[in-house]
Amino acid sequence: MRASRKENRADVHLSGCERIIDRSDLTRQTESMIERAMSHSRGEPDFINIKIETVNSTEIVRYPALPVRTIETESKEAGYKILLDLLRSQGIRRAEEILDLFRQVKNKRGAVLLNADTLEALEPDHERGVRVTRMDADDSGQKTEPVKNHYREAIVLATKTANAPHMIGEICVSDDPDYVTGYFASLKTGYIRLTRLKDAGSSDGGRIFLFRGNNGEANETIRFLENQYVLVTGIPDKTGSSDAGAVEIENNKSILERGEPETRSQKKSEKTADIVSAGSDLEIAGATDGSASSLRKFGKREHFRRELQRLKDNNLYRTVLTAESAQRSHVYFDGQEKLMLASNGYLDLSADPRVIQAASEAESKYGIGSGGSRLTTGTTLLHNKLETALAEFERMESAIIFNTGYVANLSTIAAFCGKEDVIFSDELNHASIIDGCRLSGAKIVVYRHNDMADLERKMAQYRSLDGLVVSDSVFSMDGDIVHLPELVRLADRYGFMSMIDEAHALGVLGAGGYGTVEHFSGKYIPDIIMGTMSKSLGGEGGFVCGDRILIDWLRNKARGYIFSTSLPASILAAVLCALKILQMEPERTARLRRNTELFCRSLRDQGIPAESSSAIVPVMIGDEGRAVEIARQLFDQGCLVSAIRYPTVAKNSARLRIALMSSHTETELKNAAWAIARLCRNN
Numbered sequence: 001m002r003a004s005r006k007e008n009r010a011d012v013h014l015s016g017c018e019r020i021i022d023r024s025d026l027t028r029q030t031e032s033m034i035e036r037a038m039s040h041s042r043g044e045p046d047f048i049n050i051k052i053e054t055v056n057s058t059e060i061v062r063y064p065a066l067p068v069r070t071i072e073t074e075s076k077e078a079g080y081k082i083l084l085d086l087l088r089s090q091g092i093r094r095a096e097e098i099l100d101l102f103r104q105v106k107n108k109r110g111a112v113l114l115n116a117d118t119l120e121a122l123e124p125d126h127e128r129g130v131r132v133t134r135m136d137a138d139d140s141g142q143k144t145e146p147v148k149n150h151y152r153e154a155i156v157l158a159t160k161t162a163n164a165p166h167m168i169g170e171i172c173v174s175d176d177p178d179y180v181t182g183y184f185a186s187l188k189t190g191y192i193r194l195t196r197l198k199d200a201g202s203s204d205g206g207r208i209f210l211f212r213g214n215n216g217e218a219n220e221t222i223r224f225l226e227n228q229y230v231l232v233t234g235i236p237d238k239t240g241s242s243d244a245g246a247v248e249i250e251n252n253k254s255i256l257e258r259g260e261p262e263t264r265s266q267k268k269s270e271k272t273a274d275i276v277s278a279g280s281d282l283e284i285a286g287a288t289d290g291s292a293s294s295l296r297k298f299g300k301r302e303h304f305r306r307e308l309q310r311l312k313d314n315n316l317y318r319t320v321l322t323a324e325s326a327q328r329s330h331v332y333f334d335g336q337e338k339l340m341l342a343s344n345g346y347l348d349l350s351a352d353p354r355v356i357q358a359a360s361e362a363e364s365k366y367g368i369g370s371g372g373s374r375l376t377t378g379t380t381l382l383h384n385k386l387e388t389a390l391a392e393f394e395r396m397e398s399a400i401i402f403n404t405g406y407v408a409n410l411s412t413i414a415a416f417c418g419k420e421d422v423i424f425s426d427e428l429n430h431a432s433i434i435d436g437c438r439l440s441g442a443k444i445v446v447y448r449h450n451d452m453a454d455l456e457r458k459m460a461q462y463r464s465l466d467g468l469v470v471s472d473s474v475f476s477m478d479g480d481i482v483h484l485p486e487l488v489r490l491a492d493r494y495g496f497m498s499m500i501d502e503a504h505a506l507g508v509l510g511a512g513g514y515g516t517v518e519h520f521s522g523k524y525i526p527d528i529i530m531g532t533m534s535k536s537l538g539g540e541g542g543f544v545c546g547d548r549i550l551i552d553w554l555r556n557k558a559r560g561y562i563f564s565t566s567l568p569a570s571i572l573a574a575v576l577c578a579l580k581i582l583q584m585e586p587e588r589t590a591r592l593r594r595n596t597e598l599f600c601r602s603l604r605d606q607g608i609p610a611e612s613s614s615a616i617v618p619v620m621i622g623d624e625g626r627a628v629e630i631a632r633q634l635f636d637q638g639c640l641v642s643a644i645r646y647p648t649v650a651k652n653s654a655r656l657r658i659a660l661m662s663s664h665t666e667t668e669l670k671n672a673a674w675a676i677a678r679l680c681r682n683n
C-alpha cells in the first residue's frame with residue numbers, strides 16, 4: 001500500500017506498508033491497510049495505491065528475528081557515542097565519518113548503501129536510495145495493525161537486511177518527528193535499540209546499510225534487498241509477555257535500568273529472555289571501552305544461537321543418540337532394542353569376551369591412564385608390541401599409533417608436508433584428511449573423485465613440486481574403493497609420496513581382511529598406510545605404517561603424537577587381541593562380505609538401487625529433511641540407520657548410510673532392506 005497527496009502538483013508520500021499474507025486473509029488485510037492509509041499523522045491521502053501479487057511459497061525464505069536489546073540513551077549525543085563504539089567493535093575503521101554521513105541523510109525513500117571501507121555510496125539512485133521490499137513478519141496474517149508499529153516493521157527490515165550478502169551492519173533512525181528511537185543491527189550484534197538518536201520534533205531520519213566487498217558485488221546485495229521474499233519468524237512480542245518496556249517507546253524507559261533486571265527477568269517468557277540476560281553487561285549506557293567488548297562477546301554468542309536455529313530450520317542440526325549397551329548388532333537406546341545398522345564395528349569385536357578379558361588384564365596390570373605423552377612417560381611394553389603387530393599385519397617396516405584416527409591423519413599429513421609442497425586430495429576424502437592438508441600449509445590440489453585421469457593431469461601440472469597424494473581407500477559415505485593400482489603407479493611415475501586411509505577397509509577388504517593392498521592382490525603398495533583401531537578392531541585410535549625413516553620422522557615431528565597423553569593399556573591389549581582374532585577367524589570378514597551382498601540384493605529386489613564393495617551401503621535420498629524423516633521412522637520400527645547430510649556430503653545429496661556387521665543374520669538384513677524400501681517409497 002502506498003498513500004500520497006498531491007501538493008503543488010508533486011506527489012507527496014504519506015505512508016506505505018507491505019504484507020506477505022495467506023490468500024484467505026486478503027480482504028481483511030486490505031481493509032486494514034486502507035484504514036492505515038487514511039489515518040496517518042501526516043494527514044489524509046488523496047491517492048491510495050494497493051497492489052496485490054501472487055507469491056509462490058517456495059520462493060520465500062524464513063529468517064529468525066535478530067535478537068533484540070534496548071539501550072537507554074539520555075541524549076542524542078549519548079546515542080551517537082554508543083553507535084561509534086558499535087561500529088568500531090565491528091571492525092569498521094572510518095566510524096566517525098560514517099556517523100557524520102548518517103547525521104546528514106534525510107528525505108530519502110530508501111537507504112544509502114555505503115561501502116564501509118571506501119565510503120562510496122553504491123545505490124544506483126542516490127535521490128531515492130535502495131528500498132527493501134518483499135518482507136513481512138511470519139505471523140502478520142494473525143494481526144491487523146491499522147497503525148504503524150515502528151518496532152515490528154523495523155525488526156523485519158533489519159532482519160532481512162542483516163541477512164543480505166556482503167552486509168555488515170545497518171544504522172537507522174525514524175523520520176517520524178515523534179519517534180526518537182533508532183537502532184544498529186547486524187547478524188553479529190543483533191538488533192540494538194538506542195532509545196534516543198535524534199531530537200523530538202525533527203523529521204530527519206534515514207538508514208545507512210554498511211556494505212563490505214567489491215563494489216561490483218553490490219548488485220547482489222541490492223537484488224536480495226529488493227527481490228528476495230523474506231518472512232521473519234519469532235519476533236519478540238510486546239504483548240503476551242512482560243517485556244513491554246523492551247519495545248514500547250512511549251514511556252521511554254529501558255528494561256535495562258539498573259536495579260530492575262532481576263525482577264523483570266523473572267517475569268520473562270523464554271523467548272524474550274535474552275533481552276534481559278544482557279542486562280548484566282549493560283553498563284553500556286556509559287559507553288566505556290569495556291562495554292564495546294561486552295557487546296562484541298554478546299554478538300558472537302548471538303551469532304552462534306542464530307546459526308543453530310538456522311541449522312534446525314534446515315534439518316542440518318545435529319543431535320546425539322545415547323546408547324545403553326555395547327556396539328553390537330543389537331543395541332539398547334532408551335530401554336529399547338534396535339538393530340544396529342550404523343556402526344563401524346564391522347566385525348563385532350568390541351564386546352568380544354576375549355577382547356574384554358585382554359583389556360581387563362592389562363588394566364589390572366597398568367592401571368587406567370598412561371600418565372604422559374609417548375615421548376615422556378607414556379610408552380609401555382604394550383605400545384611397542386602393538387606397533388610391531390600393526391606393522392607386521394600391514395607388511396610394512398614400521399608403525400606408529402595415535403590416539404584417534406582423526407589425529408593420525410591430521411598429524412601425519414601436517415608432518416610430511418609443508419608450505420613448499422603440493423598435496424593431491426580426492427574430493428571425497430574424509431574430514432581428517434582435509435584438515436590435515438589445511439594444517440600442513442601445503443598447496444592443496446583437489447582432484448575429482450577417484451578420477452585417475454584428472455589426478456594425472458594435476459600431477460603433471462605440479463610436477464615441479466614435492467608432495468603427496470592422499471586418498472581414502474574405502475570412501476566413508478559412498479562405500480566405493482580407491483583405484484589403488486593407478487594411484488600408486490601415478491605417484492611413482494611423478495615422484496610423489498602416496499598415502500591411503502584404510503579406516504573402512506581394514507577387516508573388510510581382501511580375503512584375510514588385510515585391506516586394500518590385499519584386495520588388489522598385494523602388488524601395489526603405497527608409501528604410507530593409515531588405519532584405525534576403532535572400527536573393525538573394535539577399540540580406539542589410529543595408526544600409520546611406512547618405512548623406518550618415515551615413521552621415525554613422525555615420532556619426532558607429528559604433533560598429535562608428541563603432545564597427547566598416550567592411549568591406555570586396556571585399549572592396546574584389546575586391539576592386540578582383536579588383531580589376532582581377525583587373523584585367526586577370516587570367516588568374520590567373509591561373512592561380512594556375504595552380508596553386504598545379501599543386503600544389497602534384497603534392496604535391489606525391492607527396487608532400490610544398492611551396491612557396495614565394502615561394508616558401507618549408501619541409499620541415496622537427496623533432500624535432507626526426507627532423509628532425516630526416513631531414518632526417524634526406521635528407528636521407530638527398530639532399525640538404527642544414519643541419515644548423512646551436508647556438510648558431511650554435498651547439499652541435496654543426503655543419504656541413508658547403512659553399515660553392516662559380520663554378526664547380522666540373514667533374516668535381520670532381509671527385514672531391514674524391506675523396511676527401508678517401504679519407507680523410501682512412502683516418503
Ligand code: WAQ
Binds near residue numbers: 110129151193205
Ligand atoms: N528500505 C530502505 N530504506 C527505508 C525503507 C525501506 N523499505 N523504509 C524506510 N527507509 C529509510 C528512509 O530513508 C526513511 O526515511 C528511514 O529509513 C526511516 O524510516 O522501536 O520507523 O520507517 O526499535 O521512519 C526504528 C526503531 C524505527 C524502531 C525506524 O523508520 C524500534 C522507522 P522509518
Ligand code: MG
Binds near residue numbers: 174
Ligand atoms: Mg517514517
